[in-house]
Amino acid sequence: MSVIPVLEADVLRRQDPELAEILLGELARQSTTLQLVAAENFTSPAVLAALGSPLANKYAEGYPGARHHGGCEIVDVAERVAVDRAKALFGAGHANVQAHSGSSAVLAAYAALLRPGDTVLALGLPYGGHLTHGSPANFSGRWFDFVGYGVDAETGLIDYAQVRSLARTRRPKAIVCGSIACPRHIDYAFFREVADEVGAYLIADAAHPIGLVAGGAAPNPVPYADVVCATTHKVLRGPRGGMLLCGSELAERVDRAVFPFTQGGAQMHTIAAKAVAFGEAATPAFTAYAHQVVANARVLAAGLAAEGFVVTTGGTDTHLITADPLPLGADGRAARGQLAAAGMVLDCCALPHGDSRGLRLGTAAVTTQGMGEGEMAGIAALMAGVLRGRVDARRARDEARDLVGGFLPYPG
């Protein structure tokens, strides 16, 4: 199946060569460089087909069976399929698949459970909290009184004792667990216990690990959290978007928090693509994929450590690794630039000890491409070679291109 059917049909190329060039340029970039951004993946051609389908034309404010627009009988079925598949995949009493993004899902969770001014306990931004976990630049920091817990400066692990003591002293209305940079499993049972002790709601922002949860390679927050927010891209390998999972007792509050409180019309093409991705994630092939993502990340983390990177928490349980490249001669920001010039695309991030920036990378995309442990060891060596000046950027770029050429994300 073609990745971009409209391009194959030459429609876009004839009508808008400028945009066709841009789309093909991005396809070429993804097919010639290593995609190590921890939050990215390659969706299947089936997901792309749903995204590029006529469902993109449909307005559908409301929920199946109760829309504000006519002609929703087909898209209603798509949304019901997506909801049923999400509920089955994660063992949830209720799923809302309309959230436009991970941030929209978090906004809706707060809208469902909180009032402006409420106190919320979440991982502090310097330690891997997301912008929606209380950044002053975000609605969350403006509208709620966020209190941040941290990570242990030595181990890089969540400081669970601090979570408990802050919960006891600050009595938050909600506790948020979830991170953009935590490479280890989160102890949801602990967070539930603390939330119960202080009478708080527990919100799990599982944007990163939710795909591993689907594949049985990470603990499921659904039995513990009042509301789980997630993205459908990242390891889950669906379209860019968000979702919320909760018990049936909160279903109505969550749905009303998404529409009409924080969003308008649902994006039905994206919801159909989410359904496709949930279907894919329920297969044994996806279970194998999720476990391979973790196996690859462990080998990559061990390879980086052996090359001299300081790997946060000493390794990973997930798809995600953060590491300090300073012993190799560059801080995270400089290293990201050098590695990008050498055909390896990743992010920089804050590090637990806070005195320099680190690197954040992940194995979701390269594993979708079919790479395994051998390739991960090679990537660690190539990264180190570039940063230590043993391999010049041009040679590294050629090596990265050759490697990706053997594992094209969209062959043909």
Ligand SMILES: Cc1ncc(COP(=O)(O)O)c(C=O)c1O
């Ligand atoms: C923990 C967490 N929450 C929320 C989000 C926001 O997702 P989005 O970029 O889709 O708004 C992210 C995105 O990376 C995330 O990692």
